[in-house]
Amino acid sequence: MTTGGSDDFRASFFEECDELLEAMHDGLGLMQDGAGDTETVHVIFRAVHSIKGGAGAFGLDALVSFAHQLETVLERLRSGRIEATPDLLTLFQQCGDYLSDLVTAARADAAVDPGPAEALGSRLNAASGPDGDASEAVSQAADDFVPLALDLDALEDPQESDADDPLSSRIGHHITFTAEPELFSSGNEPALLFRALATLGPTRVGADISDVPPLSLLDPTMSHLSWEIELDGDCPADIVLDVFDFVSDCASVEIGPLEHFAAPPDPSTVPASDDIDPAIGTDVVAPAEGRPPNSETEGRGDDLARVAPPKPTAAPPQPTTRIAAPQTIRVDFERVDKLINLVGELVIKEAMLSQAVGMLTLNTGNEVLQELDGLKQLAGEIQEGVMAIRAQPIKPLFQRMGRTIREAAAMTNKRVRLVMKGEAAEVDKTVLERLVDPLTHMVRNAVDHGLEDKEARVAAGKPAEGSVTLSAAHRSGRVVIEISDDGGGINRDKVRRLAEEKGLIPPDASLSPSDIDALLFMPGFSSKDEVSELSGRGVGLDVVRSEITALGGRMSIQSELGVGTVFSISLPLTLAVLEGMVVNVAGQTMVVPITAIQETLQPASVRIHTIGPGTKVLSIRDTLMPVADLGAHFGFREPPEELDDHVLLVIETDTDRRCALIVDALQDQRQVVIKSLETNYSQIDGISAATILGDGRIALIVDPEGVAGGVAPVPATPAASVNPDVVEGDSLVTA
Amino acid sequence: MSLSVLAIDDSRTMRNLLSAALGRAGYSVELAEDGQDGLERFAETNPDVVITDINMPNLDGFGVIEGVRSMARGRVVPILVLTTESAPELRQRARAAGATGWIVKPFDDEKLIWAIERVAPTGHVA
Amino acid sequence: MSEGYNLEAHLDSAAAPVLAADLKALRGKSVRVDGGAVRFAGTLSLQVLIAARRQWLEDGQDFTVHPFSGALGAACCDLGLSLTDIGASPDDQNDMERTA
Numbered sequence: 001m002t003t004g005g006s007d008d009f010r011a012s013f014f015e016e017c018d019e020l021l022e023a024m025h026d027g028l029g030l031m032q033d034g035a036g037d038t039e040t041v042h043v044i045f046r047a048v049h050s051i052k053g054g055a056g057a058f059g060l061d062a063l064v065s066f067a068h069q070l071e072t073v074l075e076r077l078r079s080g081r082i083e084a085t086p087d088l089l090t091l092f093q094q095c096g097d098y099l100s101d102l103v104t105a106a107r108a109d110a111a112v113d114p115g116p117a118e119a120l121g122s123r124l125n126a127a128s129g130p131d132g133d134a135s136e137a138v139s140q141a142a143d144d145f146v147p148l149a150l151d152l153d154a155l156e157d158p159q160e161s162d163a164d165d166p167l168s169s170r171i172g173h174h175i176t177f178t179a180e181p182e183l184f185s186s187g188n189e190p191a192l193l194f195r196a197l198a199t200l201g202p203t204r205v206g207a208d209i210s211d212v213p214p215l216s217l218l219d220p221t222m223s224h225l226s227w228e229i230e231l232d233g234d235c236p237a238d239i240v241l242d243v244f245d246f247v248s249d250c251a252s253v254e255i256g257p258l259e260h261f262a263a264p265p266d267p268s269t270v271p272a273s274d275d276i277d278p279a280i281g282t283d284v285v286a287p288a289e290g291r292p293p294n295s296e297t298e299g300r301g302d303d304l305a306r307v308a309p310p311k312p313t314a315a316p317p318q319p320t321t322r323i324a325a326p327q328t329i330r331v332d333f334e335r336v337d338k339l340i341n342l343v344g345e346l347v348i349k350e351a352m353l354s355q356a357v358g359m360l361t362l363n364t365g366n367e368v369l370q371e372l373d374g375l376k377q378l379a380g381e382i383q384e385g386v387m388a389i390r391a392q393p394i395k396p397l398f399q400r401m402g403r404t405i406r407e408a409a410a411m412t413n414k415r416v417r418l419v420m421k422g423e424a425a426e427v428d429k430t431v432l433e434r435l436v437d438p439l440t441h442m443v444r445n446a447v448d449h450g451l452e453d454k455e456a457r458v459a460a461g462k463p464a465e466g467s468v469t470l471s472a473a474h475r476s477g478r479v480v481i482e483i484s485d486d487g488g489g490i491n492r493d494k495v496r497r498l499a500e501e502k503g504l505i506p507p508d509a510s511l512s513p514s515d516i517d518a519l520l521f522m523p524g525f526s527s528k529d530e531v532s533e534l535s536g537r538g539v540g541l542d543v544v545r546s547e548i549t550a551l552g553g554r555m556s557i558q559s560e561l562g563v564g565t566v567f568s569i570s571l572p573l574t575l576a577v578l579e580g581m582v583v584n585v586a587g588q589t590m591v592v593p594i595t596a597i598q599e600t601l602q603p604a605s606v607r608i609h610t611i612g613p614g615t616k617v618l619s620i621r622d623t624l625m626p627v628a629d630l631g632a633h634f635g636f637r638e639p640p641e642e643l644d645d646h647v648l649l650v651i652e653t654d655t656d657r658r659c660a661l662i663v664d665a666l667q668d669q670r671q672v673v674i675k676s677l678e679t680n681y682s683q684i685d686g687i688s689a690a691t692i693l694g695d696g697r698i699a700l701i702v703d704p705e706g707v708a709g710g711v712a713p714v715p716a717t718p719a720a721s722v723n724p725d726v727v728e729g730d731s732l733v734t735a
Numbered sequence: 736m737s738l739s740v741l742a743i744d745d746s747r748t749m750r751n752l753l754s755a756a757l758g759r760a761g762y763s764v765e766l767a768e769d770g771q772d773g774l775e776r777f778a779e780t781n782p783d784v785v786i787t788d789i790n791m792p793n794l795d796g797f798g799v800i801e802g803v804r805s806m807a808r809g810r811v812v813p814i815l816v817l818t819t820e821s822a823p824e825l826r827q828r829a830r831a832a833g834a835t836g837w838i839v840k841p842f843d844d845e846k847l848i849w850a851i852e853r854v855a856p857t858g859h860v861a
Numbered sequence: 862m863s864e865g866y867n868l869e870a871h872l873d874s875a876a877a878p879v880l881a882a883d884l885k886a887l888r889g890k891s892v893r894v895d896g897g898a899v900r901f902a903g904t905l906s907l908q909v910l911i912a913a914r915r916q917w918l919e920d921g922q923d924f925t926v927h928p929f930s931g932a933l934g935a936a937c938c939d940l941g942l943s944l945t946d947i948g949a950s951p952d953d954q955n956d957m958e959r960t961a
Contacts, residue, residue: 184903185833186830196852214916215884215885218908243853
């Protein structure tokens with residue numbers, strides 16, 4: 001084993017660690033739920049063992065040593081020498097968490113507190129039973145399989161791993177090959193593939209013909225042959241795989257390191273044993289017509305005799321790559337982002353082209369228009385495809401919350417289980433990263449405040465163990481994440497009293513249940529009284545909410561007394577495009593996010609009251625809301641006195657502020673590509689970003705929160721904020 | 736006797752590139768401008784390998800594959816499809832129609848010959 | 862008395878069913894297959910020869926490929942087959958020199 005290794009290998013090791021840790025946590029979760037079986041223990045064991053193996057290759061001693069201790073006890077469990085008691089499972093969970101810490105620290109080259117290692121280590125020792133002999137158990141286990149991390153390296157660079165492995169004496173690949181009928185009907189031919197393989201290095205091909213029936217029973221379109229091929233040299237595995245690119249769907253190709261292939265020739269398995277089977281001599285296979293220049297005809301015949309047809313029953317040794325498996329590549333995020341930007345440009349260019357063509361007033365059905373439609377569709381599909389590259393499953397994030405819950409449960413002396421739903425849903429990577437803190441906070445909040453004490457739960461007829469459910473689902477172009485608990489629900493009387501004490505609401509305010517719930521999001525609501533050391537950490541739900549809002553998300557609460565609370569976060573799938581309403585204001589073109597627009601109104605058709613000089617309010621469905629001129633907000637003009645020529649946009653912000661914005665005309669509703677302004681300009685109040693329109697002009701994207709903030713009151717103030725739709729949903733609440 | 740390749744592509748640039756590259760590799764080259772033309776040339780010249788574009792007027796590449804497969808019953812002529820980067824579903828469709836392999840555009844001489852060598856039914860490419 | 866059979870020059874996958882049918886029609890007699898004209902031989906056609914040889918062994922008749930071309934020998938080599946598998950004899954290397 002070497003220490004170090006190239007950065008690429010190291011990066012791929014940590015990527016693999018993520019997968020292995022995920023598998024380990026999955027397995028531990030299953031065991032905790034009593035749903036695990038022998039295979040589950042095997043999976044966990046293999047994951048820990050692979051981490052250890054890889055860590056060894058990179059000289060990560062702390063990781064190796066702890067993984068080794070954990071593995072030892074897992075091995076004893078696996079072999080049935082110890083029992084999976086609840087205490088042991090809890091210990092495994094804690095060890096799993098610590099192993100994750102060690103991986104994280106190793107990845108960042110950071111030091112890690114060795115305290116837990118000692119404490120956990122001695123508990124592991126105690127758990128391994130009286131006759132526990134760590135070194136014996138593990139060395140035995142180590143023989144069972146080759147660490148995956150090293151196999152990956154072997155694929156990428158066999159020379160390096162071979163040099164590390166004292167067992168190996170030769171460098172190369174061992175390939176097992178069988179063909180489906182489609183391989184032949186599509187015009188492919190193994191002989192040609194093997195010949196192409198021979199251009200990569202000296203090969204020895206051995207065919208197993210034992211399954212070929214006599215002619216009367218032969219289906220001549222089926223191949224009954226299978227092959228074992230040795231390829232010498234340090235040709236990278238991906239190039240070897242490339243030889244079989246055309247037949248990946250109609251052949252089975254397994255590639256492993258050469259040293260594992262040691263099946264000696266066994267004449268008894270060759271049916272034609274009545275004959276002496278001399279292999280073709282070198283001179284025989286050197287036809288005058290010539291062979292591909294690189295193919296190693298020299299020595300090929302001699303080796304052929306040595307390899308001969310292998311045993312048909314010989315299991316393929318440690319296949320490390322199956323060509324049929326889905327393949328992935330690693331790409332720098334910078335490159336993806338560059339691509340996303342370029343695709344954004346493409347979409348803009350396409351819009352500009354459409355507009356230019358529109359000026360030509362071509363007849364419907366004109367070829368240019370048709371082709372343009374095709375281009376438009378293509379550009380849209382490319383955009384979607386590129387966005388999909390950034391999407392990642394939410395599962396690792398949820399799993400991370402599992403740990404947060406365990407810690408929170410331990411600190412509050414509650415028993416909590418995590419339930420995950422829809423964890424396969426995919427979300428933009430950036431969104432995922434920025435969700436970590438808000439979600440952590442909310443999960444802690446759910447354990448700390450949402451769930452009752454054990455005693456209270458039992459008294460209420462609930463199971464002593466509380467549950468926190470994390471769910472994710474795609475709904476109409478957004479992803480909705482819910483954090484729900486089966487706790488006591490929001491105590492609205494208490495919330496209201498606290499808000500009054502803090503002066504956030506007047507004592508006589510008439511508030512609906514959802515208005516009261518919304519108080520939780522208000523800045524300054526959190527207090528020592530309400531927020532404990534654990535969930536608070538000096539941060540209130542208002543901060544969580546503003547983080548979600550910054551991601552273009554929305555938050556809402558549903559709560560039922562005695563039953564539980566659900567926090568919903570609705571997020572856009574991407575941060576790169578936005579559905580917007582393009583409007584004209586004082587000769588400017590601006591974009592208002594569709595998500596904020598409740599409705600559009602003709603001023604002539606509604607009642608607008610003038611309260612003071614320049615101050616107007618809109619009266620709509622028993623509600624008054626302020627009217628603000630978008631042009632005046634940005635200083636384009638004085639607010640217009642006469643509104644009849646204008647249009648009103650009723651907007652509701654993510655913090656439930658509502659107001660009516662005056663614009664001059666609506667142009668179009670369309671998807672716009674978001675271009676950040678902050679890279680080039682400082683943040684401007686009321687503007688979130690910019691976009692480029694079809695005519696090449698830049699349009700600013702309005703930030704509803706910023707605009708409404710100046711005119712609309714926060715919703716807790718009565719009269720202006722009562723939203724009948726929301727209240728209805730909470731009619732179940734009995735306070 | 737050199738291997739004969741029929742290259743079908745409606746783009747003249749692409750035909751020129753293919754012709755030059757195949758010629759440099761020592762193959763004898765036939766060219767066709769669209770799918771229909773391609774099938775006619777195929778019947779006339781009976782090539783060892785067919786290379787075809789997919790998006791073409793008159794008859795597209797899938798039509799060419801099906802046509803070649805039904806015309807040459809006694810032989811499985813290797814057919815290489817010209818595709819752009821990473822279009823797995825296109826490859827699947829081509830494979831379902833009977834394509835042998837693919838050449839991803841843009842290609843260089845090495846890539847082209849590597850593809851042909853893996854399907855050309857002869858070991859005697861000069 | 863043995864029957865003679867001449868292999869086609871181009872033995873690709875499509876030629877295999879034809880070859881199989883032709884050879885089946887010759888069952889019951891010793892057969893000598895002339896492979897001297899073969900310019901290309903693929904897996905499925907070689908498999909037919911392997912199956913035929915096996916059949917003729919079962920039937921107690923002779924099945925030989927003689928002479929064989931260099932291309933046929935090279936195809937066997939490419940696929941890791943021995944000449945004996947298809948009923949040819951490596952001693953026939955003189956044949957190869959003649960036909961190559």
